[in-house]
Amino acid sequence: MSRTRGTWNSKGIWAAGVALAAVLVLTAYSMLAGGDDGADAPAKSGASASPGATGAASPAPTYAAPADWTEPERWTALPRGQRTDDRGSQVGFPHTVEGAAAMAAAASATRIEGETSTTDEQLRIYHSYMGKSDQTAENAKKIDTAGQQADAALSQEMGVSAGQPLPSGAYVRGTVVGYKVVKKAADEVSVWLLTRVVQKTGETKQEDGSYTRTLLGVQWQDGDWKLTAAATSRAQQDVAGDAQPPMVAPGDAEFNTGGWTAIREAS
DSSP states (O other): OOOSSSSSSSSSHHHHHOHHHHHHHSSSSSEEEETTTOOOOOOOOTTOOOOTTOOOOOOOOOOOSSSSOOOOEEEEEEEOOEEEESSSSOOOOOOOOOOHHHHHHHOOOOEEEEEEOOHHHOOOOOOOBOOOGGGGGGHHHHHHHHHHHHHHHHHHHTEEEEEEEOOOTEEEEEEEEEEEEEEOSSSSSEEEEEEEEEEEEEETSOOOOEEEEEEEEEEEEEEEEEOHHHHHHHHHHHHSSSOEEEEEOTTTTHHHHHEEEEEEOOO
């Protein structure tokens, strides 16, 4: 991850807000963070986190809509999963490029609030969306440990005891707002995802937000799209040395020049 010029209230809250990163760091992924103001620190092309470790990111506070709205040139309503699994995740996506992007977006959507913890979300993503070859007892244990560490930091910042629900009105949420296809084949697709992560520490507190840019590789396995270490590693190789799409809000002119496709809510 790269460090941005702004800061959030806590690194613990930031870590909890990007549950997908804790899952993919066990494999191979490339993720950066940028503020709502579009600030983006320089990063080496093709840089990635090493397995078992993540970098720190300090997104910029507060969202400000672009002064001059530029309509996104590309819009899409990604398909929904055909069903919901026993962990509450959408699964069963179409065997298309849009279906692959939709699964990646679903795997990146997080809701940490009330009694739903970071650990809950990390394990949900892991079991619902990771490929079978990447699901091991060792990886599950690492996910659980990383989640508990993030939850402890989040609880401290929220002013509650470890293991207790977050305060009323407090949350950390991640929503994918755009994507860019890197490479596509019949059974493997790689995409950049642009995700807005927001957090609020209580009913009367201000909501703060930032954007993350995540590179994912997915494969068609057993009748559905799955995140895999192998596909993500190949995606990293494909973008090595290339300019990375900017972390900006839809409506910013750079959203279009960066090649992003904006996502509409499916009806």
